[in-house]
Amino acid sequence: MLCVKNLVKTFDGERRRRSRAAGAEPARVFAVNDISFDVPNGSLFTLLGPSGCGKTTTLRSIAGLERPDSGTIEVGGRVLFAGGSGAKTVNVPANERGLGMVFQSYAIWPHMSVFDNVAFPLQVKKRASRPGKKEIAERVMRVLQTMELADLADRQATKLSGGQQQRLALARALVIEPPLLLLDEPLSNLDAKLRESLRYELKRLQRELGITSVYVTHDQVEALVLSTSIAVMKGGNVMQLGRPREIYENPNCRFVAEFIGTSNFIAGTVAARENDRYAVDTADGRLLLDSAASIPVGTEVVVSIRPEAVEVGATRAGEVPNEWTGKVLTRAFLGEAVDHVVAVGKHEIRARGNPAVSIEPGTEVYLRMDPGKLTLVPVG
Numbered sequence: 239m240l241c242v243k244n245l246v247k248t249f250d251g252e253r254r255r256r257s258r259a260a261g262a263e264p265a266r267v268f269a270v271n272d273i274s275f276d277v278p279n280g281s282l283f284t285l286l287g288p289s290g291c292g293k294t295t296t297l298r299s300i301a302g303l304e305r306p307d308s309g310t311i312e313v314g315g316r317v318l319f320a321g322g323s324g325a326k327t328v329n330v331p332a333n334e335r336g337l338g339m340v341f342q343s344y345a346i347w348p349h350m351s352v353f354d355n356v357a358f359p360l361q362v363k364k365r366a367s368r369p370g371k372k373e374i375a376e377r378v379m380r381v382l383q384t385m386e387l388a389d390l391a392d393r394q395a396t397k398l399s400g401g402q403q404q405r406l407a408l409a410r411a412l413v414i415e416p417p418l419l420l421l422d423e424p425l426s427n428l429d430a431k432l433r434e435s436l437r438y439e440l441k442r443l444q445r446e447l448g449i450t451s452v453y454v455t456h457d458q459v460e461a462l463v464l465s466t467s468i469a470v471m472k473g474g475n476v477m478q479l480g481r482p483r484e485i486y487e488n489p490n491c492r493f494v495a496e497f498i499g500t501s502n503f504i505a506g507t508v509a510a511r512e513n514d515r516y517a518v519d520t521a522d523g524r525l526l527l528d529s530a531a532s533i534p535v536g537t538e539v540v541v542s543i544r545p546e547a548v549e550v551g552a553t554r555a556g557e558v559p560n561e562w563t564g565k566v567l568t569r570a571f572l573g574e575a576v577d578h579v580v581a582v583g584k585h586e587i588r589a590r591g592n593p594a595v596s597i598e599p600g601t602e603v604y605l606r607m608d609p610g611k612l613t614l615v616p617v618g
């Protein structure tokens with residue numbers, strides 16, 4: 239459905255004092271640095287990354303609100319942008335791209351009712367493609383029902399709660415039945431509880447309506463919950479692209495592992511390998527792990543393990559791989575889980591588990607790490 243190829247977007251950077259004196263051109267900032275991705279029909283694709291990584295610029299380029307330096311953007315086979323050396327330039331204006339957009343600030347029209355807010359994008363269509371009054375009313379009510387706002391159709395838009403206003407913004411984007419929906423941090427202005435419930439609602443809607451969407455967020459949990467696939471961005475580049483579980487369980491670099499959740503990192507050297515079973519020697523003992531990666535014996539690596547994959551026990555299991563002895567340093571109750579930070583030699587390892595297992599700091603414990611849940615991360 240959406241195909242982005244070799245997209246580059248630069249901005250004028252800050253002029254350095256000395257180079258300004260010499261009359262030099264300001265340096266260019268590569269907000270988006272040659273990225274490519276495809277979003278299949280009906281899926282929700284997330285651009286995830288820290289502030290300034292280029293996700294909004296990518297989204298705005300797709301929307302037609304930013305003019306890329308080069309690359310191509312196609313939606314459903316229609317070229318919306320093509321540019322760069324040698325290419326014939328195409329740049330369809332934003333209002334002719336027919337895409338749905340929802341932004342962080344929901345920007346509903348305050349002087350209108352809920353119904354009129356949603357009807358407006360249809361009423362202002364060019365005469366040839368504008369639906370009749372009856373059809374507009376039907377389409378508006380259908381989308382209001384989906385968003386569970388039908389009962390509030392006559393209410394003035396400003397007299398809605400934050401969550402209802404954001405649902406209204408979504409309804410307004412959906413009513414034009416866009417081939418592609420662009421969402422830029424649509425939940426970030428809401429409080430934590432509402433954000434969570436709308437997250438699930440969005441997922442349900444996306445599934446039911448099968449809308450192809452591009453979603454921008456810096457919230458890794460939101461990305462994991464909502465997405466069909468995720469592109470993790472850093473400094474204008476896509477560091478890893480994959481399904482949520484793949485990215486969470488098999489991060490391809492330390493940046494992704496750290497960004498997508500709290501991981502434990504244990505440095506070591508590959509000591510042996512037999513098929514997919516690796517032995518990695520670390521400062522605090524040997525770790526056995528399964529990986530399909532092809533890494534030669536002698537390579538320095540980092541082993542990553544999620545806190546929830548580390549089991550803490552007060553008694554020794556024996557005869558299991560990766561059982562390490564340590565001492566509980568701290569314990570934190572998180573409601574549905576308990577975190578223990580355990581000192582093992584040089585390492586401090588975080589374990590997250592069932593709150594039924596809560597162990598006093600100072601206690602000697604046994605950590606068990608399942609070889610299938612350890613990930614080899616290339617150093618660097």
Ligand SMILES: Nc1ncnc2c1ncn2[C@@H]1O[C@H](COP(=O)(O)OP(=O)(O)OP(=O)(O)O)[C@@H](O)[C@H]1O
Binds near residue numbers: 250267290
């Ligand atoms: N209009 C602009 N002029 C100059 N630099 C810009 C402009 N817009 C963005 N940038 C720069 O481009 C880079 C990418 O910005 P972008 O807004 O795409 O990041 P982001 O990942 O969406 O961040 P955030 O989550 O904070 O919105 C940043 O270094 C930013 O400072």
